[in-house]
Amino acid sequence: MAEKTIVTQPCKVSPMHYFGRLLRTWLYRNWAWLALIVVLLVMLSVHNPLFIYVGLMVVFLVFPLILYYLWFVYALHPDCRASILTKQVELDERGITCRFEDDRTETIAWSRVIDVQRSSSDLVFYLSKYVFFILPCDSFESPDDLEHFLKKILEPALNNQK
Structure with missing residues (x-):
């Protein structure tokens, strides 16, 4: 049986928010x-x-x-650009699929995700040490969709990697 696909509302992250997260990670x-x-x-x-x-x-x-250096090497990385552009995100057992306003799509497979951190406002999917994809929690249609994603899609996908 195929898992439910979660589709978010159109969302984006401001470049300053993204760079702030990058700078905090680097300083830490x-x-x-x-x-x-x-x-x-x-x-x-x-x-x-x-x-x-x-x-x-x-x-x-x-x-x-x-x-x-942080801005030009990490913040301008193509995977990082996906966070700041307006997109609609589909989350399923294959990975994170971003559908942008210009009808382009990019998929981030779960095998590329090395860590996930959840804050009060964001989900941060680390693809390498300083490259990550940020998904705002308020982009989910409902809190139930967020919980379903965390328990039924993300947790099994990350457990299959190990």
Whole structure:
């Protein structure tokens, strides 16, 4: 028996929301390096105050370059674009199928999903370390559709991967 296909309302995620999630993910995974640099610069500036200038260069030159890197390498990835474009999403045992306004379709197979995180407003499907697809929870027709998707489609699909 074929599982029920869940079809969402047309939805999209703002680019700033997407980039905010990307930046939080990157900072969560790399906070130790940033803390090490700050501690090192503070310790060195005690011995030589000129290291304060090095710290300012890091803040105003290096950190913006990290933001540019995240934007151009990860946020402009084709799988990430699918999150911010207006689409209608079909969820079934095959995967996530996005139908865009220009009649294009893209499918993300469950085998490509390495992790799923649920927040109060979103479902985040991680496709790699920093590439993910965001589906707003309010795009589901009803809370029952969301629960059906989580229990009857997503859970078995992810269990079959393991």
